[in-house]
Amino acid sequence: MSQTRPAERSRTYADHARPWWQRVLLTPEMAIIALLAIVVLVASLTVRNFATPITLTFLLLDVATLLLIALPMTMVMITGDIDLSVGSMVGLSSVVIGMMVQAGQPMGLAATTAVGVGILGGLVNGLLITRLQLPALAVTIGSMALYRGIAVGLLGTTAVTAFPEEWTTLARANIPGTPIPLVMIVFAVALAAFVVLLHFTTFGRGTYAIGRSRDAALFNGVAVDRTRIILFVLSGAIAALAGVYYTLRFGSARGDNAMGLELQVIAAVVLGGVSVFGGRGALHGVVAGVLLIGVLSSALRLAGVTSDVINIITGVLLVLSVISGSILTWARSVRARPSSATPAQA
Amino acid sequence: MVTPTSTTTPETAAPALELRGVSKAFGRVVALRDAQLELHAGSIHALVGENGAGKSTLVKIIAGLYPRDSGTLTLDGRPVEFRSTADAKKAGIAVIYQEPTLFPDLSVTENIFMGRQPVGRFGRVDRATMRSEALALFARLGVRIDPDRPTEGLSIADQQIIEIAKAISLDARVLIMDEPTAALSGVEVERLFDVARGLRDEGRALMFISHRFEEVFALCDTVTVMRDGSYVSTDPIATTTVADIVRKMVGREVGDLFPKQEAQIGAPVLEVNGLSQPGVFADITFSVRSGEIVALAGLVGAGRSEVARAVFGVDPYRTGEVRVGGRPLPKNSPAAAMRAGLALVPEDRRKQGLILDATVASNITDAIRGRLSRGGLISTTQENDTARDWAQRLEVKTAALDTLAGTLSGGNQQKVVLAKWLATEPTVLIIDEPTRGIDVGTKSEVHRMMSQLAGAGLAILMISSELPEVLGMSDRILVMHEGRITADLPRDGATAEKVMFAATHGQAEAGQHHGSESVA
Structure with missing residues (x-):
């Protein structure tokens, strides 16, 4: 501001306290990426048939749903909220397109309607949480049951499988000449959009601010409630979109599709370095977290390990990742303690 | 027993x-x-x-x-x-x-x-x-x-x-x-x-x-x-x-520890008319003119911070209106208040003023993130340049711009909060307990800065529980008691006794007794 006295420009500040390689490498995200690289390497060397194009294709087809839903979930969790209704929204979206296709509606319209339902479901979550000031955990446990209930109620225990051949083929097709499924293009576009939104916009800054201190964000003029509502809407919309893919990929619309998916997504997001208390996390870590879970279960399955054991291993990994965060924080606080007793020196 | x-x-x-x-x-x-x-x-x-x-x-x-x-x-x-x-x-x-x-x-x-x-x-x-x-x-x-x-x-x-x-x-x-x-x-x-x-x-x-x-x-x-x-x-x-x-x-001598420089007092910039929120404050009316420092004195719990929060739009109010530069300010919108030229340095620096987990640079630029972006996209370079500029002006003692704000000393944290709000180029600065919990040296630096800002035409509303600060820094003193303004004292007529009396009694006594008689 021009009103203050001309400052004595005696002091200069470095942009960063640590050199660039430390800032880039010594992060929780890098730890997960390194772990992913190690697991891929070990699996390629020791598990027969792991390092093959067909394994890669199926791995990516499997994790695509998780990858998509993890993007908005990351932002929701960075604000300190959580969305437990995403698995049910996948089921509801599946039922919506199933019923519309069964009624002879074109696939495009069915998919659009499903995403519309997702937006509506997200809006309901967001409004209940912000207007009634209820915890996201409580509200989305409720809507998890509600959306699942609607889905099962609409379609009963039957399944719709009569999807147009060209659509189901498309959902499983690869990018020509590669072992990479087409759906990864959808994911790449969504990822780019979310990276820009979270890491390069004022909206993203507001998202972090809300998670770090809701009070301070409010005093800084961040539209706290509007931001949270928008994120729940994004979460619902992307979950519905993922539901469309999920349905076409398996060629089956059922009310109980993607049961329990929300926990897998949240586990992967937390594994990727997002704090359950909000304020911390980045998308590259989350992508690595989802891939790590996908690679581990794929490799272990190929190695003949049963699914119970796979669950135990991913569970242990998740607990370790949460503990390692606390240990790091504790270590930092121990290191910081002597310096906080004496005021910061010039 | x-x-x-x-x-x-x-x-x-x-x-x-x-x-x-x-x-x-x-x-x-x-x-x-x-x-x-x-x-x-x-x-x-x-x-x-x-x-x-x-x-x-x-x-x-x-x-x-x-x-x-x-x-x-x-x-x-x-x-x-x-x-x-x-x-x-x-x-x-x-x-x-x-x-x-x-x-x-x-x-x-x-x-x-x-x-x-x-x-x-x-x-x-x-x-x-x-x-x-x-x-x-x-x-x-x-x-x-x-x-x-x-x-x-x-x-x-x-x-x-x-x-x-x-x-x-x-x-x-x-x-x-x-x-x-x-x-x-x-x-x-x-x-x-x-x-x-x-x-x-x-x-x-x-x-x-x-x-x-x-x-x-x-x-x-x-x-x-x-x-x-x-x-x-x-x-x-x-x-x-x-x-x-x-x-x-x-008890103590209130000397010239807190010199407020003479400033050209201009037109009213912040006008508050009949602001009320049941159970919190009632019928709050005052104005702050450019170049003026107005103190809002009173005891903790008298409703001073609540008034500041309502004016800034963080808290609601039932009736009354707030005008900045003659134009009415919408309720409940800190963003609108900021656009109108209002800045609020809140009472609780660690909870409300700063994001302790975020860097010094991001804290300084938080309130102007809209201005530093083009089409919603933020330029990190511009962010760092702005932060560096303001850190230099206020002489913030920090190792680097990406140091976490929570690791700074109290005085330097307060400077970061001040830098953030001065960067918005406000016309009205509301500052709640400007020197709470900071050391004596930084205290007088903050006072000097406030005085200079007023000298440059800023309208300042200062909430303070420290009587020497109130008496030394302000052109006018408003005293609140249980949600109401009980005294409006000009600089010359204000004494510690009068302020304390108005802060502990209702309006009537404050006017009549001037703290010179016993009520026993």
Whole structure:
């Protein structure tokens, strides 16, 4: 501001306290990426048939749903909220397109309607949480049951499988000449959009601010409630979109599709370095977290390990990742303690 | 229980509670210096002092919440050591805080006997005994509260009575009440006083902390004044006056420590008309002109910060309006307030002012992130350049721009908050407790900066609980008492006594007495 006295420009500040390689490498995200690289390497060397194009294709087809839903979930969790209704929204979206296709509606319209339902479901979550000031955990446990209930109620225990051949083929097709499924293009576009939104916009800054201190964000003029509502809407919309893919990929619309998916997504997001208390996390870590879970279960399955054991291993990994965060924080606080007793020196 | 039943202090007996030479420091901040206090059985003692005089610290030491650094604490002449609040309770000390801490879902009876329920056979909780004992307690206190209802929905006054009942059932011999009347109505205050007098006549020692002198004079037998963490005096109420006490509370010379430069006072920039929020503040009307520093003085809880938050749009208000530069400001929108040129440096720096987990650079640019972006996209380079510029202007001491704000010292954190708001180029700066918890050197730097900003035409509204700061820095002083503005004093006519008087009394007395007469 021009009103203050001309400052004595005696002091200069470095942009960063640590050199660039430390800032880039010594992060929780890098730890997960390194772990992913190690697991891929070990699996390629020791598990027969792991390092093959067909394994890669199926791995990516499997994790695509998780990858998509993890993007908005990351932002929701960075604000300190959580969305437990995403698995049910996948089921509801599946039922919506199933019923519309069964009624002879074109696939495009069915998919659009499903995403519309997702937006509506997200809006309901967001409004209940912000207007009634209820915890996201409580509200989305409720809507998890509600959306699942609607889905099962609409379609009963039957399944719709009569999807147009060209659509189901498309959902499983690869990018020509590669072992990479087409759906990864959808994911790449969504990822780019979310990276820009979270890491390069004022909206993203507001998202972090809300998670770090809701009070301070409010005093800084961040539209706290509007931001949270928008994120729940994004979460619902992307979950519905993922539901469309999920349905076409398996060629089956059922009310109980993607049961329990929300926990897998949240586990992967937390594994990727997002704090359950909000304020911390980045998308590259989350992508690595989802891939790590996908690679581990794929490799272990190929190695003949049963699914119970796979669950135990991913569970242990998740607990370790949460503990390692606390240990790091504790270590930092121990290191910081002597310096906080004496005021910061010039 | 102690036996003396006379209401006069038995001079020969050892005090029920005595503190001598008690000191306590938090880091480098000395909260108590050589404090002393004597409470006698069968007597009600008042403890008064400005905000920050050390009253609460003293109470917390007695309650076993803080360990003391030095000095002695004796009960009936025996030295005691409290390692926890449980130790203090066991020794017969009960503290009743302004906000009772009861379990809202449990019944009144359950609350009184929490953690020590009478048990019958097989360890079963004996509800009947519990209930009849609760009824006996209320009968003894002369109050009527249904022992079976949940405490949720009870008035603060009733909740305090329950705390007192709890204390008596524990056979507490020393009862300390920290501003118990702050949230009570006239009738409720009377009932509390009757209960207190009854307990005194039973031979218990009571201490009463209050900012309301009428109450001190109506209820208490002796009064101790504290100032700046030190003991000032103890006198029998009968031989002292309100004027005496105020003089002792203020006590220090207000020199030219806080020089406000002469500034060209211009047109009103911030105008607040009839702002009211039921239960919080009422009919708040004032204006701040460009180049002017207006202080909003008063005691903690008078509603000053609440007014600031409402003006800035963080909190709601029912009626009234706020104008900035002549144009009305919409309610409930900090973003709109910022666009209109308002800036608020909040009271709680660590919770509201800063994001401790974020870097210095992002904290400085948080309030202008919209301006630093193009089409919503933020330029990190521009962000760092702006942050560097403002860190330099305010001489923030930080290792780098990406240092976490939480690791800076209090004074430097305050500079970061100031930098953030000055970067918005405001026309009105509201600054809540500008120098709380920061060292003397940085304090005068902040004062110099505020003075220069006013000199450059900024309108400043300063909320402060430090009288020297209020008297030294401001062109005009508004004093609030219980949600209302009770005085509007020009710089020349303002004295510490007048401000304290208006802060502790209603409007009428503030105008007539000017703190020179006793209300006893």
